[in-house]
Amino acid sequence: MTMKNNELETKSELQEESLFKGSLGRRSFLQYAGASAAGIALVAAGCRKDRGVENVMTGATLDFKNEIGVLNYAYALEQLEAAFYVKVASAPPSSFTTAQKAYFQDIQFHEIAHREFLKNVLSTAAIGSLEVDFSSIDFTSASSVLGAAMTFEDLGVAAYNGAGVRITTDAYLVAAGKIVSVEARHAAYIRDIISNGSFANLNELTSLGANVAGGLDGALTPDKVLAAAGKYIKTKINVINL
Amino acid sequence: MNILNILDQIEKVDGEIYERLSPRRSAMKDFFNVGKKISMAALPLAMGSLFQKAYGQTNPSSVNDVLNFALALEYLEYNYYNHALTLANSTYIPDGPARQAITTIRNHERAHVDLLKGALNISGADQYVYADFDFTAGGGFADVDTNYQTFLKVALAFEDTGVRAYKGQAPILKGMPVLTTALQIHSVEARHASHIRQMVAANVSGASALKPWIAYTSNGNDTGVSAVDAVYAGEQNTTQAGVQITGINGTAVTQSHAAECFDEFLTGSDVKKIANLFIKAGKKLA
Incomplete structure (x- = not known):
């Protein structure tokens, strides 16, 4: 894909936002996560920072x-x-x-x-x-x-x-x-x-x-x-x- | 502290790229979105428009073949249950849960008929009606209209055949949105099969050990009804994609578990042979 990284990032951020507001709904998302609102925000912010090829991910x-x-x-x-x-x-x-x-x-x-x-x-x-x-x-x-x-x-x-x-x-x-x-x-x-x-x-x-x-x-x-x-x-x- | 168990990174390519990479998927997305809004009665029409979007004016002939094949089986199942429900129930399908379950299944088969007719742009009367079938299979199930146990045995054969039939067609639909629809029908048939098996276990003499899933026997047929051996041919298989499932990786998975935990498929020609036992001359599947 030849798309520039920053374009991708902008679109992804928009989609992240729509994910929270979208069909899943913020409340149900929190239920699934079983976590505090502060924790979610932290991860959401982390997503943007971490995005990129060098991202070292833990878990699966x-x-x-x-x-x-x-x-x-x-x-x-x-x-x-x-x-x-x-x-x-x-x-x-x-x-x-x-x-x-x-x-x-x-x-x-x-x-x-x-x-x-x-x-x-x-x-x-x-x-x-x-x-x-x-x-x-x-x-x-x-x-x-x-x-x-x-x-x-x-x-x-x-x-x-x-x-x-x-x-x-x-x-x-x-x-x-x-x-x-x-x-x-x-x-x-x-x-x-x-x-x-x-x-x-x-x-x-x-x-x-x-x-x-x-x-x-x-x-x-x-x-x-x-x-x-x-x-x-x-x-x-x-x-x-x- | 608990580690957050959420998806912390969902990356999606933008809509245009998505469309260029896989226009069919986009058509499916439209279909689902439309499906939420339109009246449910209009669903078969929407199905037709999905196919037009994905392929232009007509479906590839291989896809139409699969849909026509599936439709024939759904006609068979629908007419079987629908006719049975018209018969007096004093000594046949009992009132209460049994009759409700058969009604539920009949309604699903009717929905599948309508859906597939829509997908094939078939309007008007059904191509198969009750008179086109011989549910005694040439006399092998002579009392199918009067004996509840016989009714259940034949129903079981139809549902387990349906599961195997859809599975066998899946590779032809690979990567296409219609595959998802076919899989959604397929698992409903499997739910039916599971329930009918429970009804057989509760009502048919000597069948109390029949499981909701197909247990191992040397010829694959765990129903005790030898007339339907062809329906279960190969179900005894315990090797999947080259992997032996019995005792896999040192587990206690037995031969029976190994055969049960994967349902086998039937080829189209094998399914047609089974279906044709119940279809009158002149209307048999080619």
């Missing part, structure tokens, strides 16, 4: 200039899901039935398998292990666990649906398609436990991009997915070239 960087970034994005989400289900499966809420315990074991291993598959595909390009933050989840409470599981699964479906168009290799596109339908099976199963018949309640998924009239499931861009997942991830995730 998802570079969406190519599908490596997309696969790492999926890897990050699968890490999050796997960590959640490992915790649930190791000590399920006492009110879980035998069948529910068994199926949560299954889901745990599905997510572990997805995580490890993506790690192997990415090889040396894989981001590191993310540190998660499940402090908002009460793992002794079935309703808290199921609510979080539903969030993760519905969000995971919307994430894969929204990112598929960025995948350029047939084999990885097919693999993503093979994974997302299993996530959708999980989502439906968990929704049915919470409320039988809600397996594909698209009215409840419009905030994730579902379209009721079209019979379409959620689909979200990575920035929106990561904003929603942010409160569960301690590791700082940097998104570039989206």
